[in-house]
Ligand code: NZQ
């Protein structure tokens with residue numbers, strides 16, 4: 481078990497009707513920028529609930545933050561924050577709106593080039609405080625310090641993190657998920673599942689508490705993921721999926737253990753190249769990582785097979801084959817496609833992605849930094 485320190489100050493306000501509590505969470509003396517995406521919040525009544533809760537506040541709005549938030553859009557918002565002296569940001573929407581808002585918060589008062597934060601040249605020293613109303617359980621962004629920003633003209637998608645952009649609070653009202661399209665429900669379950677897997681499926685390091693938390697969360701997704709996709713009105717299911725997605729990436733389940741973020745690193749490049757939804761890239765890549773890294777991850781693969789999928793019979797290598805298959809089958813049963821060719825992608829993706837990862841310093845990756853250029857190519861070659 482590794483040494484660790486843990487601090488997470490995000491206040492979670494969970495439950496139906498909790499948007500009304502915004503008035504006790506958002507500072508009244510600050511000018512607030514309400515950020516949102518392409519308009520889902522205006523169609524499903526969330527916008528009205530937010531405006532009602534904040535009546536009497538000084539609010540300006542910035543809408544149009546894209547799925548996979550675009551660098552240039554966020555720079556425009558930051559410019560407005562500067563001019564308008566915005567003192568608090570309220571992100572209302574999915575992970576893209578919240579990630580975008582975190583980036584706005586960090587760059588608004590930065591004199592240098594905003595890209596510095598994405599290529600690691602600089603780290604923010606100040607940020608505008610922010611909070612969120614999360615309407616799409618998936619990313620865990622509501623309780624972490626991460627943001628991922630895209631720059632389409634350069635085919636770039638890069639992560640950034642700073643404790644300064646941890647939300648002060650996150651409202652999780654399962655009712656807001658009722659209007660999610662089926663594709664986003666599928667995405668939410670898969671993104672959550674893979675976040676857990678990347679913190680769990682590493683070296684067996686004796687972090688039993690984290691392992692058990694991960695296995696419990698995975699079982700919730702296996703048992704209730706399909707119901708979440710098929711029954712949007714079941715608030716018990718939605719509430720549990722929502723909380724699972726927060727728990728999957730708020731830092732708790734990785735404590736004392738190693739993490740392997742290679743699936744996400746490869747997936748982000750696939751989104752940058754082909755515009756695939758984030759979670760879909762993970763459904764494509766993870767089975768390949770499990771297959772190619774099966775020797776290094778053997779002990780955890782066997783544990784995962786046993787505890788999450790009840791696979792206990794047969795020789796070890798057979799059990800591993802079975803559980804890799806089960807995992808991909810689970811993604812497909814939810815409704816996801818898991819092969820590049822199913823998206824009409826037939827070019828030499830393995831080489832293109834490995835080249836890109838090499839050029840921006842993402843290699844080697846994996847929990848032991850032993851996944852190199854050739855391994856990334858091998859993984860994607862299996863996923864054509
Ligand atoms: O833009 P609007 O109109 O709001 O519509 C959105 C968008 O089209 C819609 N939506 C959201 N809530 C809805 C809704 N539609 C109906 N009813 C609702 N209640 O869903 C679409 C997708 O939204 P988006 O925010 O893009 O999805 P998601 O939450 O999956 O976020 C994806 C982004 O988060 C990053 C991804 O890379 C990607 O850029 N990630 C962020 C992480 C983090 N901060 O820790 C970790 C993740 O691994 C991930 O990388």
Ligand code: ZN
Pocket residue numbers: 619671675744758
């Ligand atoms: Zn993710």
